[in-house]
Amino acid sequence: MAVMQDVKPEQPVQLRAIRIRRQRIVKTLVLGAVAIFLATPLLAMLLFTVRQPLSGVWGIEPWKAIFTGDGSSLGADMSALWKGLGVSLALSAVTVVLMLLLLVPTMVMAHIRNKRLERAIEWVSTLPLTIPAIVLVVGLGPMYRWMSINLLSTNPIWLCFAYVILVLPFAFRALAVGLRSIDVNTLSEAARSLGASWPKVFFKVLIPNLWQSMLSASFISVAVVLGEYTVASLLGRTNLQVALFQLGQSNAQISTAMSLLALVFATVLVVALDVIAEHMRRRQEKGQNDVIG
Amino acid sequence: MSLAERKAVAAAIDELHDGKAEQSSVTDAARAVLEDSQERGGGICMQHIDKIYPGNATKALDDFNLDVKPGEMVVLLGGSGCGKSTALRSLSGLEDIQAGRIMVGGQDVTSVPANKRNMAMVFQAYSLFPHMTAVQNVEFGLEIRGLSFKERHRIAMEKLELVGLVDQATKFTQQMSGGQQQRVALARALAISPRVLLLDEPLSALDAKVRVQLREEIRRIQVETGTTTVFVTHDQEEALSVADRIGVMNHGRIEQIDAPQTLYQRPSTEYVATFIGVTNRLPAASNGDEALVFGRCVPLIEGSARGDEVTALIRPEALTIDTSGRTSAIGEKAQVQSIHFLGSHIRVDAVLKDEVWTRANGGKPLEVTVQCSSTGAPDGLAVGGDVTIVPLPVPALAV
Amino acid sequence: MSITHTASRPSAHRSEGLKAHSTSSTLRKGIADAAISIPFFAYTACFLLVPTLIVIVGAFTSRTGGFTLNNLAKLGEANTLHSLMTSITVSAASALIGAVVGACASYALVIGAKPNGMLRRVMLAVSSVLAQFGGIMLAFAFIATIGINGVLTLALQQLFSFTVNPNWLSSIGGLITIYSYFQIPLMIVIFLPAVDSMRPQWREAVESLGGTTWHYWSRVAVPILLPRFISAFLLLFANAFSAYATAAALFAQRAILLPLMVQSAMRNEMDPNQQGFAQVLAFTMILVVALVMWLSHAVEKRAGRWQ
Numbered sequence: 001m002a003v004m005q006d007v008k009p010e011q012p013v014q015l016r017a018i019r020i021r022r023q024r025i026v027k028t029l030v031l032g033a034v035a036i037f038l039a040t041p042l043l044a045m046l047l048f049t050v051r052q053p054l055s056g057v058w059g060i061e062p063w064k065a066i067f068t069g070d071g072s073s074l075g076a077d078m079s080a081l082w083k084g085l086g087v088s089l090a091l092s093a094v095t096v097v098l099m100l101l102l103l104v105p106t107m108v109m110a111h112i113r114n115k116r117l118e119r120a121i122e123w124v125s126t127l128p129l130t131i132p133a134i135v136l137v138v139g140l141g142p143m144y145r146w147m148s149i150n151l152l153s154t155n156p157i158w159l160c161f162a163y164v165i166l167v168l169p170f171a172f173r174a175l176a177v178g179l180r181s182i183d184v185n186t187l188s189e190a191a192r193s194l195g196a197s198w199p200k201v202f203f204k205v206l207i208p209n210l211w212q213s214m215l216s217a218s219f220i221s222v223a224v225v226l227g228e229y230t231v232a233s234l235l236g237r238t239n240l241q242v243a244l245f246q247l248g249q250s251n252a253q254i255s256t257a258m259s260l261l262a263l264v265f266a267t268v269l270v271v272a273l274d275v276i277a278e279h280m281r282r283r284q285e286k287g288q289n290d291v292i293g
Numbered sequence: 294m295s296l297a298e299r300k301a302v303a304a305a306i307d308e309l310h311d312g313k314a315e316q317s318s319v320t321d322a323a324r325a326v327l328e329d330s331q332e333r334g335g336g337i338c339m340q341h342i343d344k345i346y347p348g349n350a351t352k353a354l355d356d357f358n359l360d361v362k363p364g365e366m367v368v369l370l371g372g373s374g375c376g377k378s379t380a381l382r383s384l385s386g387l388e389d390i391q392a393g394r395i396m397v398g399g400q401d402v403t404s405v406p407a408n409k410r411n412m413a414m415v416f417q418a419y420s421l422f423p424h425m426t427a428v429q430n431v432e433f434g435l436e437i438r439g440l441s442f443k444e445r446h447r448i449a450m451e452k453l454e455l456v457g458l459v460d461q462a463t464k465f466t467q468q469m470s471g472g473q474q475q476r477v478a479l480a481r482a483l484a485i486s487p488r489v490l491l492l493d494e495p496l497s498a499l500d501a502k503v504r505v506q507l508r509e510e511i512r513r514i515q516v517e518t519g520t521t522t523v524f525v526t527h528d529q530e531e532a533l534s535v536a537d538r539i540g541v542m543n544h545g546r547i548e549q550i551d552a553p554q555t556l557y558q559r560p561s562t563e564y565v566a567t568f569i570g571v572t573n574r575l576p577a578a579s580n581g582d583e584a585l586v587f588g589r590c591v592p593l594i595e596g597s598a599r600g601d602e603v604t605a606l607i608r609p610e611a612l613t614i615d616t617s618g619r620t621s622a623i624g625e626k627a628q629v630q631s632i633h634f635l636g637s638h639i640r641v642d643a644v645l646k647d648e649v650w651t652r653a654n655g656g657k658p659l660e661v662t663v664q665c666s667s668t669g670a671p672d673g674l675a676v677g678g679d680v681t682i683v684p685l686p687v688p689a690l691a692v
Numbered sequence: 693m694s695i696t697h698t699a700s701r702p703s704a705h706r707s708e709g710l711k712a713h714s715t716s717s718t719l720r721k722g723i724a725d726a727a728i729s730i731p732f733f734a735y736t737a738c739f740l741l742v743p744t745l746i747v748i749v750g751a752f753t754s755r756t757g758g759f760t761l762n763n764l765a766k767l768g769e770a771n772t773l774h775s776l777m778t779s780i781t782v783s784a785a786s787a788l789i790g791a792v793v794g795a796c797a798s799y800a801l802v803i804g805a806k807p808n809g810m811l812r813r814v815m816l817a818v819s820s821v822l823a824q825f826g827g828i829m830l831a832f833a834f835i836a837t838i839g840i841n842g843v844l845t846l847a848l849q850q851l852f853s854f855t856v857n858p859n860w861l862s863s864i865g866g867l868i869t870i871y872s873y874f875q876i877p878l879m880i881v882i883f884l885p886a887v888d889s890m891r892p893q894w895r896e897a898v899e900s901l902g903g904t905t906w907h908y909w910s911r912v913a914v915p916i917l918l919p920r921f922i923s924a925f926l927l928l929f930a931n932a933f934s935a936y937a938t939a940a941a942l943f944a945q946r947a948i949l950l951p952l953m954v955q956s957a958m959r960n961e962m963d964p965n966q967q968g969f970a971q972v973l974a975f976t977m978i979l980v981v982a983l984v985m986w987l988s989h990a991v992e993k994r995a996g997r998w999q
Contacts, residue, residue, distance in 0.1 A: 011391055011392060012389070012390055012391075012392070012393070012394075012403045012404055013389075013403075013404040014389040015386070015389060015404070015406050015407075016387075016388060016389040017347075017389055020804060023803055023804055024804065026800070027800040027803060027804065030796050030797055030799075030800040031797060031800050031801070031811075031815070034793060034797045034876060037872075037873075037876070038818070038822060038873070038876070038877070040837060040844065041833040041834055041836070041837045041873065042833065043843075044833070044836045044837035044842060044843040044844055045832065045833050045836045045837075047836075047843045048836035048842070048843055049836075051843075053841035053842075053846075054841065101731075102731060102732050102735055103732065105728055106728060106729045106731070106732040109725060109728045109729065110725075110729065113725055114725055117725065117729060121729070121732065124732075124733070124736050124740070125736075127736075127740060128740065129930070129985065130930075130978070130981050130982050130985050131740070131744055131978060131981070132933075132934030132936070132951070132977055132978075132981060133934070133936065134934065134936040134951040134954050134955070134974070134977070135744075135747060135934075135954070135974040135975075135977050135978055136740075136743050136744075137958070138743075138746075138747050138750075138954060138958060138970050138971055138974040139742065139743025139744055139745070139746035139747045139750075139974070140739075140743045141958065142746060143742065143743060143746070161738075161739050162739060164735070164739070165736070165739050165740050168736075168740075223821075223824055224824065227824060227825070227826065227827050227829070228827075229827045229828050229936075229937035229940070230827075230936045230937050230940075233937075233940070234955060234958060241827060241828045241829075241937070244828050244829070244832075245828045245941060248828070248832060248941070252832070252835065252836075255832060256832045256833075256835075256836050259828070259829035259832045259833065262829060263821065263825060263829065266821050266824065266825075267817070267818070267821045270817045270820050270821050271817055274813060274816075274817050278808070278813075385900055386899075387896055387899065387900070406899075407896075407899040407900060408898075408899045408900070408901075408902050408903055408904060409902070411902065412900060413900055413901060414896065414897070414900040416893045416896070416897065418893075419891045419893050420891070420893040420894065420896070420897045421897075422894060422897075422911075422912055422916075423916065424912075424915050424916050433898075433901055433903075433911070434901035434902055434903075436911075437901060437902050437903045437907055438902060481897075481901070482900075482901075485901055485902060491900070
């Protein structure tokens with residue numbers, strides 16, 4: 001064995017620390033480049049709205065126009081935009097309700113009682129990813145022409161039927177995550193053994209445990225509906241995006257400002273979702289710690 | 294090599310290390326084993342190691358010292374956060390150290406990167422490569438060393454045979470049970486013939502039965518291959534059953550390092566005494582060599598405290614229980630609270646009756662645990678019954 | 693229905709009376725299952741299956757209503773083929789850029805960071821917003837940036853007297869850049885879980901077995917991640933291939949991409965020469981996207997073979 005020696009006073013080589021430093025540099029470079037690429041257009045949008053591109057005059061007229069609802073100072077007619085916004089908001093609400101009614105009971109039931117049915121539902125729900133909106137619209141065209149004459153009206157609200165299909169894959173995924181994270185079988189068996197009827201199990205036990213994923217499915221649906229252009233424009237209905245596009249032909253500044261607002265709204269939705277998820281996670285961890293402690 | 298033979302060799306190696314080799318009659322076999330294990334890298338010597346994690350005020354390792362002899366299995370035992378895993382990872386080069394020196398086989402490896410240290414590590418879990426079969430996993434280290442396919446396959450199959458998994462060689466590792474996965478990890482580590490084998494809580498993720506089975510197997514293989522091994526665990530039973538020596542860790546350093554039996558019977562600090570096994574804390578008066586416990590003289594371990602109000606740390610099996618009801622100068626009256634039948638022995642929890650003890654214990658009744666063999670249990674032992682507790686003259690530590 | 697069936701089996705063995713009871717309850721449960729799922733399947737049949745069938749049937753229907761393959765002939769026309777090629781080029785290029793950059797960003801987000809660190813949460817939230825940020829608004833964003841009066845265009849002109857080609861946005865390169873804007877965030881959202889599943893122990897195991905960083909990447913990290921990378925790339929391709937709105941806002945007149953051709957074909961549906969053309973184009977798109985999605989699934993499945 002080696003002869004004992006006094007420990008050298010200098011610090012040993014910090015191989016790990018060197019590697020971590022190198023990693024941090026690469027990390028900063030990569031994320032920095034991506035962040036710049038993603039931030040530039042957003043920043044440009046903001047600048048574009050406050051600086052008249054032709055005259056170079058700075059001003060907040062486009063924002064004033066949006067918040068006062070009066071675009072006359074810029075010579076823009078805002079009424080179509082408001083109408084489109086109203087239609088899109090109404091469409092979001094109706095689509096979310098329809099989506100939840102269609103998906104939640106079916107998915108819960110299939111999850112508990114029939115795995116094969118569950119796989120079938122998954123397959124159908126993700127199918128719209130394979131069938132682009134632009135393709136769907138080719139088939140929906142004749143259907144909507146027929147429906148608007150024989151059954152319903154040309155009111156854009158009926159777009160909700162198509163929109164439920166468009167949000168199906170996203171909503172399905174959000175709900176499936178929620179279903180997988182709670183032990184539906186044990187919960188429902190426990191409730192059943194305590195004498196609860198199936199409807200009671202569903203409304204009093206499962207829904208309260210699923211509300212987070214239902215919320216997340218709703219948020220993503222709202223985001224999709226508010227951003228939808230293809231179906232509405234090709235079926236000749238006016239929603240927010242169609243109105244934005246039309247306004248963009250006459251006043252690019254207002255429509256850019258409105259786009260930025262829509263983006264902020266979507267970000268708020270996603271951040272709210274993240275906060276809820278974090279909150280749920282914390283609560284779950286706390287619960288687990290309580291059990292251990 | 295039988296276990297007896299191996300012990301003889303180990304003893305001879307000890308002497309060699311102590312420099313008494315010239316005088317003693319070391320067998321050729323012992324020399325051969327020693328040379329073989331030194332070729333593999335021999336012993337480990339960690340000196341004055343300090344480790345501070347960035348952004349952390351306290352030292353994870355604080356003047357940590359460890360010597361491991363060639364072919365020895367040392368277990369680092371301690372609660373979570375005591376620095377045992379940090380010590381192992383520093384040894385392997387997976388963590389930087391801020392001060393100190395690490396020697397392996399007499400060679401300074403402090404600034405050698407982890408992949409050049411030739412130490413193989415078995416992790417707690419999830420360390421197998423999921424896209425490779427068991428045998429491909431075992432071959433990995435050999436492939437890096439540039440062995441031909443034939444050669445590395447031969448060695449890999451040999452190691453898989455050693456861990457009893459030849460028939461599972463072509464399975465993907467995620468299709469295997471946790472115990473099998475850890476066997477593959479062990480085979481993979483052994484395949485590169487490492488100078489030192491490092492085991493970082495390799496059994497903690499497994500269920501109890503597999504854990505016992507696998508730890509025996511690890512010990513068997515370690516003895517068979519003679520690989521110098523450091524094993525980290527928080528499970529004292531595991532440590533006691535596999536180690537040549539156990540180092541009990543606390544606050545980033547080793548409190549005591551000794552053979553399992555010594556550690557249990559002659560703990561040198563209160564922490565070690567209470568960490569390993571069950572210990573009664575009984576008030577006593579000590580003169581440094583002997584202590585008076587319940588009217589009985591008990592020999593003390595070196596380093597015990599002296600004074601009229603010390604605490605003697607007494608193992609449950611170093612107490613006897615008397616149900617006859619006779620009054621005598623030695624022993625203390627107690628009432629039985631519960632009786633646990635544990636097969637080979639019986640454990641009795643009792644509370645001392647005299648108010649003096651309760652007052653001395655800060656108002657709480659003083660509880661005593663006694664252990665006796667199931668065949669030697671006194672008649673008339675029952676919950677609620679009055680008994681007399683008498684200490685045996687077994688060396689104890691006073692603090 | 694298999695679950696309820698097995699559940700009822702033990703009781704069926706016990707007595708005849710119970711057997712009869714359990715059979716009827718199995719049947720009743722089966723009917724209940726079907727009843728609850730009927731609205732879902734009816735709805736999707738109506739608004740997903742029927743439109744798809746209309747497209748497929750329409751692609752093979754002649755002007756007189758009979759079966760024909762003549763509609764397919766229009767696919768062979770030079771300008772259809774050209775837009776198909778442009779669509780594939782733009783989709784493949786933007787998917788490749790998105791996949792590579794997104795994968796690097798995912799990796800950068802994971803290494804040396806806490807699993808729920810702030811930077812990561814912010815990046816993920818921003819990415820999930822921007823991944824959906826297609827369409828009209830994205831077109832506005834890029835027009836505001838490097839359009840003829842865009843902020844970046846003017847800045848470059850004033851600072852470096854570099855003039856951006858005003859038509860660059862409506863070139864293929866411009867289109868690829870714009871598409872990358874939603875592809876990169878989408879890749880981060882898809883690929884982050886894959887990078888997360890990489891265990892730090894793998895790297896440490898490689899090191900302790902004597903391997904270098906190169907060994908880790910070439911023998912462990914890349915082989916494990918590659919299938920999921922490819923499947924993500926294919927998803928990105930399908931995503932770009934089906935995108936319509938952004939291009940529609942940028943190219944009001946020229947149908948240089950397949951989705952834009954579908955739109956103009958729909959507008960001209962009354963033209964007898966255009967009979968079934970929109971349906972044929974739409975059908976082609978279904979085929980391409982379905983093929984790509986199937987490939988993506990197949991690759992993913994292969995990746996899962998060791999699990």
